[in-house]
Amino acid sequence: GxxxxxxxxxxxxxxxxxxxxxxxxxxxxxxxxxWYVQYPGEGLQLLLKATKADDKGSNKGFxxxxxxxxxxxxxxxxxxxxxxxxxxxxxxxxxGYQKVTFGTGTKLQVIP
Amino acid sequence: xxxxxxxxxxxxxxxxxxxxxxxxQTENHRYMYWYRQDPGHGLRLIHYSYGVKDTDKGEVSDGxxxxxxxxxxxxxxxxxxxxxxxxxxxxxxxxxxxxxKETSVADEQFFGPGxxxxxx
Numbered sequence: 001g002x003x004x005x006x007x008x009x010x011x012x013x014x015x016x017x018x019x020x021x022x023x024x025x026x027x028x029x030x031x032x033x034x035w036y037v038q039y040p041g042e043g044l045q046l047l048l049k050a051t052k053a054d055d056k057g058s059n060k061g062f063x064x065x066x067x068x069x070x071x072x073x074x075x076x077x078x079x080x081x082x083x084x085x086x087x088x089x090x091x092x093x094x095x096g097y098q099k100v101t102f103g104t105g106t107k108l109q110v111i112p
Numbered sequence: 113x114x115x116x117x118x119x120x121x122x123x124x125x126x127x128x129x130x131x132x133x134x135x136x137q138t139e140n141h142r143y144m145y146w147y148r149q150d151p152g153h154g155l156r157l158i159h160y161s162y163g164v165k166d167t168d169k170g171e172v173s174d175g176x177x178x179x180x181x182x183x184x185x186x187x188x189x190x191x192x193x194x195x196x197x198x199x200x201x202x203x204x205x206x207x208x209x210x211x212x213k214e215t216s217v218a219d220e221q222f223f224g225p226g227x228x229x230x231x232x
Contacts, residue, residue, distance in 0.1 A: 041225075042225060043116075043225045044221075045223070046221075093219060096214050099145075099160065100221060102154045104153060
């Protein structure tokens with residue numbers, strides 16, 4: 001079946017540091033890949049997505065590239081802010097009768 | 113923001129009592145989902161609906177039932193709550209481009225604010 005593996009957290013960074021959160025997946029077919037963000041006390045929000053190999057999703061300074069050869073979708077940001085502190089979830093959707101598969105989430109804490 | 117509300121937002125109940133959580137959407141989306149979020153497990157799908165009166169089980173459906181009598185409402189019921197059902201519950205919706213129970217690979221989900229349930 002489908003699976004998503006994310007790096008364990010929490011990740012603690014200083015403001016303006018470079019961020020990478022690793023995500024790898026196992027799936028049948030050609031899934032779409034997503035990053036969702038959950039701020040404290042809230043539900044998940046879609047951050048970015050990519051629907052085919054080599055696509056780059058981007059939003060709010062975050063980027064992730066769909067790498068089919070390495071089955072990865074790593075999230076990056078060049079300069080994090082305190083307001084980026086949240087839990088980040090990688091997810092995939094292979095469509096059909098399969099439902100969305102989420103990773104376990106990576107907590108990011110950015111300190112001033 | 114997608115129009116999704118959940119009620120109640122917080123609930124404390126006792127073991128053995130029935131509990132119903134409500135998800136309401138104003139987006140007229142066909143698909144609705146119930147997830148639970150627990151530390152170390154991420155999000156796990158409990159049940160989902162692909163239309164009025166059309167529902168199916170997810171990966172952790174034991175002890176839960178659902179109903180969808182209107183497009184906008186999706187109810188999750190714990191018939192007899194147990195301490196293992198203490199969790200944060202999220203409703204999500206998506207406008208699937210698939211047919212029937214099938215979804216499209218590009219479908220994205222929109223989440224409600226969550227309900228924190230504590231079973232003592």
